[in-house]
Amino acid sequence: MVDSWATSPSGQALGIDLHIEPTGSGLRKGLTDALREAVRGGRLAPGTRLPASRTLAVDLGIARNTVADAYADLVAEGWLTARQG
Secondary structure (H helix, E strand, O other): OOOOOOEOOOOOEOOOOOOOOOOOOOHHHHHHHHHHHHHHOOOOOOOOOOOOHHHHHHHHOOOHHHHHHHHHHHHHHOOOOOOOO
């Protein structure tokens, strides 16, 4: 099994199944909206650790700064809290 942000180092699933599909007029807005909906819909429970921006960017095939900016937008809006890794 390939290690990813959704699995632990031992290969066990961590229970995160976002199925994020950024859509809309821009990738950043689409990603921000998709993450916001994941919080609203309960797929992202409080305290859920999101993947690093680099990891999510690779998984989605988009630029790291797009993910970092979307995360920053959601932190500013109060949807997410940030911790430096």
